[in-house]
Amino acid sequence: MIDILSKNLPILVVLCPLITSLFVVLIPNIFFSWILTTLSTFLTFLFSILLYQDIQIHSHISYALGKWMPPIGIEYIIDKVAIIPIIIISGISFIATIFAYKIMPEEIEKKSISKVYSLWLLAIAGLLGLVTTGDAFNLFVFLEISSLASVALVAMGAQKDKQALVAAYNYLIIGAVGATLYVIGVGLLYGITGTLNMEDLTNRISDLNNNKALIAGFGFMIIGIMVKAAVFPLHIWLPRAYAYAPSAVSVLLAATATKASLYILARILFSVFENSEKLINNTLLYVILPLSIIAMFAGTIMAIYEKDIKRLLAHSSVAQIGYITLAFAIGTKASIAAGFIHMFNHAIIKGGLFIAITSLGFFIQKRVTINNLSGLGRAMPITFFCFVLCSLSLAGLPLTAGFISKLYLIKATISSDAIWIAILILISSALSVVYLWKMIEVMWMREERKIVIKENPSIYISLIIITFFNVYFGLDASLIVNGSFEAAEKLIGDLK
């Protein structure tokens, strides 16, 4: 039994949420459907921890789906790179599910809660499949599973605010165009190479360096993935989708959804196309680097002027995605490692901030704006304390996880002789303090509210867990730093 389990771990990570989502929809009771969802996400997390241990021994697991041998059959690949987003997605989704118990019935009518949990699991399964699969077309299917499920989840926010519908609609249309562009790219590559397996693609495109179809296919794939990853000019769907989604859904999406796509972006850039060096270097220098720098500033400045708190955090996500793509764009081993470190840290930071804001918003009937936060800091000390810690982590103060990622990012830029980029990163981080301080000031310094709010343990337990990780990885980051450096070495080690 255990033998079968350990042999099939790569597919179990995807199948566990996928299959339970079919059963959750049948359970009418809110509590039991939540229990089943929690169990399923916990099992998924357990499987991914087991996978992590396997990876330390084997360093590369290839799983042939249905025993059809790759490159003909669909292959699931798990290596030291893929394990980072797997851990992020499964871990955060477990924490977010714990958090959802109390918050979900507040915003969604009782009869549709089990359906929401079913969509929730489908979205998680889609994201995990996206990360594990080694087949370019299978990736498209998972891309659509995750994005259709997240669109439906965002639309569930309509019971609180009807703008959620428009947000979901825009997310759907932009996401579907992105996914279709990706399919065009895969089609062109299939046309010239005759394979869909990513490792096989790498080998077959090595002698096609100046083929125009290759360049076109590459462009389509990259643009398609960049839409999903919300890289700067293609991020339009993100702020609204995060702001109007039900609170628990914002937590899940903000922490996980773009991370999977960013990982795919890294894999296409550095693994699938590793042999067309000139193409990649030009793309990094002339497309991704400028866009990331603009994203850093545009996201931060939009956040400074925003008054709706959830939108503010979403704009700040755009800026943080800018840091990650900037790290990829520099393209050295150290900077790619910094990108993965920040990918992990951003997941725990943004997860924590969204949980804190929605717990504050839990007591506010309508939209959480900067004005109606006033004085809540004193009324809800535990939530506020965690919120401040996560904010400091986002700003990158020492002893928090955010500091580690900024440190490695700046070290990497300086070591590759790009001091001006390091300066821009510092300016942008300094600007991010403006919007964080704006929230803290309103919550703490304004007049005290004459209210007593009993903080609910089932809400703040997940906040405390995630804040603990923010501090823990600030004090001892060896786990994630080593993992990221191994991942970066796996991605570009044999190239440079």
Place this chain on the structure above:
Amino acid sequence: MISSTIGIWNYWIVFCLMMIGLFLVIGRKNFLKKIVGLTIFQTSVFLLYITFGKIKGGTPPILNETIDSIYSNPLPHVLILTAIVVGVATTALGLSLVLRINTEYGSIEEDDISAQDLVDYHDDIETGKSVDLKFKQ
């Protein structure tokens, strides 16, 4: 020259459909027309794949004792079967969202809806109507 242009006739059709679809998605303000555009855009990609899979004089790829004839590649067709399912799901979800938007807003024109949203946003944030909170104990 002419034969090579006509030889890639399918690709011209694909190209035209793709651009028509993309234009509808970007240029139209009506939510329903955007979905029509999206469907055309996706269909053009299906055609692209099918064209890849076709070879001149190719037969259906059925396993015989003796395979001596040229046969078409079956894989693009199978992939497109999957993509069609995804496309149907996308269209269905999009249409149901448009239906809900129509009942909530009474319109499916982007301009009307963003005007209504702007009023709501202004009410919420600038005038501070929602500052007056109801707190749950």
